Amino acid sequence: MxxxxxxxxxxxxxxxxxxxxxxxxxxxxxxxxxxxxxxxxxxxxxxxxxxxxxxxxxxxxxxxxxxxxxxxxxxxxxxxxxxxxxxxxxxxxxxxxxxxxxxxxxxxxxxxxxxxxxxxxxxxxxxxxxxxxxxxxxxxxxxxxxxxxxxxxxxxxxxxxxxxxxxxxxxxxxxxxxxxxxxxxxxxxxxxxxxxxxxxxxxxxxxxxxxxxxxxxxxxxxxxxxxxxxNEYVFQWERMADAADVRDDWVAFPGVPIGHNASLNCIVGAALWAGATVAVEPELKPDALMAFIERVGGNYTLPMPTQILDILEHPDLDQYDLSSLEVLVSGGQKVPPRVVEEAVDRWNVGFCNIFGMAEGPLICTRPGDDVKVQANTVGRPIAPEADEIRIVETDRETEVPPGEAGELAVRGPGYFTGYFRNEKENTENFSDDGWFFTEDVLARRDDGNLEVYGRIKDTIIRGGENIYAPGIEDELVEHSKIANAALIGMPDDRLGERPAAFVELTDDATELPLKDVSSFLEERGIAVFKRPEYLEILESLPRTEVGKIEKQALKDRIVDAESK
Known part of the structure; x- marks a missing residue:
């Protein structure tokens, strides 16, 4: 050198x-x-x-x-x-x-x-x-x-x-x-x-x-x-610190592994930019996290939605002092509105409902937003004056009008420029002028806040009709007997796919017929073609280390069952 x-x-x-x-x-x-x-x-x-x-x-x-x-x-x-x-x-x-x-x-x-x-x-x-x-x-x-x-x-x-x-x-x-x-x-x-x-x-x-x-x-x-x-990462550290109003006297701690962009960028990076304290705990189960918050006086954290729900439903929750919490950030998968509302009500926190990708897109609600905005949208880009965002139709050129769902495309100072040594992916998902097509389905409301519908690959196509799984999952968990739900596409020779639901029941529920689920969704105004045509109750849905539901495991389960 x-x-x-x-x-x-x-x-x-x-x-x-x-x-x-x-x-x-x-x-x-x-x-x-x-x-x-x-x-x-x-x-x-x-x-x-x-x-x-x-x-x-x-x-x-x-x-x-x-x-x-x-x-x-x-x-x-x-x-x-x-x-x-x-x-x-x-x-x-x-x-x-x-x-x-x-x-x-x-x-x-x-x-x-x-x-x-x-x-x-x-x-x-x-x-x-x-x-x-x-x-x-x-x-x-x-x-x-x-x-x-x-x-x-x-x-x-x-x-x-x-x-x-x-x-x-x-x-x-x-x-x-x-x-x-x-x-x-x-x-x-x-x-x-x-x-x-x-x-x-x-x-x-x-x-x-x-x-x-x-x-x-x-x-x-x-x-x-x-x-x-x-440059692009420090830019996002600064803007995330501003969006969440991170203060230098806060203790920030990641609730998922630091190697995830969500932790390294939104929590660790934002805290380092602000000159705050970063607290780290290897054990990420509810008891350890609650004890950790109490011990360090944690103010700012990012748990997965399932982690928040596990804490809210923990039998010993009242034994821990979590009063130091100021702002919760959560995402990685769609955050059920009731989880946001319960967390805000219980701890009087600001909630940053976030949509983010390691590739760069970073969109979130702000701690001062109305709780209905925090619960039902993912807010705005962290740098609205700098982040270029378009929502486009399947041709990846025509922008959809406000309120309609389409693919999110991004370009700007906080976004990456290409996968490493992966020419195929770069050719498929980048335009010649630098727009990255995320394969995520979002819609922009009239108030400027964005709603997430899921991945394009998470879209179930039944007889030519699109069904965005996260929206139906949000409806399912409102059922009094359903604690968690996942909707996937079940292969069908005639229609291409049919919606299939896998659910965890609440502690006091023992059974749930498919017809009851259909009636419930009908009462909530859900179209017939979007309602599950298959229902399976599981003791627990398969999840990754950070709490994301592993839908591929559920699809494999369907395929295995049909092959027998």
Whole structure:
């Protein structure tokens, strides 16, 4: 590495950069501040050095300590591991202080962290390392109670990929090293700065280049890699902090894994921008989250809708003091209106009902909105003067009028420019002038707030009629016997698909005939063709680690049943 070295996108094969004209326009308009992730931390380290930046199960760090530790780790990265700008490092860690120390360290030397989630296993891990040619892999080893051998997983992946040279283990503090791994704690030693600090300081990280790679969500298939630049991501940190009115004396904590865009962007990033405290807890079950809120005085968080419902219905809820809560953010799947209304009523909180994607779109209600707006819409873009949004017909050219549903298309300073090394997806979902077609169905109300109908792939087409599953699911959970519901398309030779419902019953319900559901929906004015023609009661709907219903598992269940 030489003095003045900059990141060269030409060496990042498969990355689609912003064109120079758009970059300059965003800078001139003040949307892009041309600062990196570590610049955000360093600003606070200078202005409020003793203010608490991170709180975890075992440690607390001030902003000055976070900045210092990340410099030491960065020095270890370049000096001992030989990592260079544009190279990738997999982070597969629970919510912990080490995650953010490593994240900021990567920023300092232009290394791109790749967000592999704790729930990912061999198929996803091998795919991501193969896709990104990652050179290092950071995992937990016994410091947090995961119940899984992540070192073994990473070691197996390493044996199959020549690019993957280094494993880094976060240990319990008593174990100084793990065979075949670098110990995370040893990277925090000041001697690395003494030895390699000049190499770190000479690295000129370009904020208009990728600073993180997120993974696409969903419940089927292998994830796509989503590069996000420092400029576009910091832009969203600032605007999300403004939208949610995050204050510097708040304690913000993610209720889902930090590797998710929802946590890293909306909670962690917004809090770091505001100079607030980020609190992290690896255990994300209701009891642990409630105890954590009470212990740290949590003000600002993002749980999934199912997590909020689990807390609201928890038998010991009254034993926990959750009065510190100020703002709840929730999304990832459609938030049932009654969940919003119950949460606002119970805790007197502002509710940011959010629609977001790792690819960039970030739309939400504001804490001061009327509760009916919070419950029934996802609000407005976080940067309405900068975010370009269109809702289009199936031709992806004609905009639909207000009130009608169509596909959401976006472009702007907070949106990505293409999947990494995935020309097929980029060709299918980007226009020549930079519009990204999200495959999500939304409608814009006359008041400017947006409503979500679901994914295009979540649309059931029965005899040529479109049925947007989330809207019917919202109606189903209003039934006194239904706690949760999922609607999928059941294959049909004549009509193409028929709507099929899977439901969880409330604790006091023992049965629910299909005819009763049909009568209920008829009373609520739901058209005949939208009503379920199949009903199955499950003890619990299949869910991902963060609470999303796995509809593919339900579709497989239907197919398996029909094949027998």
């Amino acid at each position: 030489v003095e003045g070295e900059t990141i060269d996108t030409a060496s990042l094969d498969g990355y689609v950069p912003f064109d120079s004209e758009r970059q300059q326009a965003y800078i001139d308009a003040g949307y892009w501040r041309n600062i990196t992730f570590h610049d955000v931390v360093d600003r606070h380290a200078e202005e409020i050095p003793d203010y608490t930046a991170l709180v975890g199960p075992h440690r607390e760090l001030t902003y000055a300590e976070l900045a210092a530790n990340s410099r030491r780790i960065a020095a270890y990265f370049v000096g001992e591991l030989g990592l260079r700008p544009n190279e990738r490092v997999v982070l597969q860690l629970p919510n912990c202080t080490e995650f953010l120390e490593a994240f900021v360290a990567c920023s300092r030397v232009g290394v791109i962290p790749v967000m592999v989630l704790p729930r990912h296993r061999s198929a996803e891990a091998n795919h991501v390392v193969d896709l990104t040619d990652a050179r290092a892999y950071v995992v937990d080893y016994g410091r947090y109670s995961s119940g899984f051998d992540f070192v073994g997983l990473a070691d197996d992946v390493r044996s199959s990929h020549e690019s993957l040279e280094h494993l880094i283990a976060v240990t319990d503090g008593e174990t100084s090293s793990v065979d075949g791994c670098d110990a995370f704690a040893e990277m925090r030693d000041e001697r690395w700065v003494d030895k390699y600090g000049d190499e770190v300081s000479k690295t000129d990280v370009d904020p208009s280049k990728p600073g993180v790679m997120l993974l696409s969500g969903g419940t089927t298939g292998l994830p796509k890699a989503i590069p996000r630049t420092h």
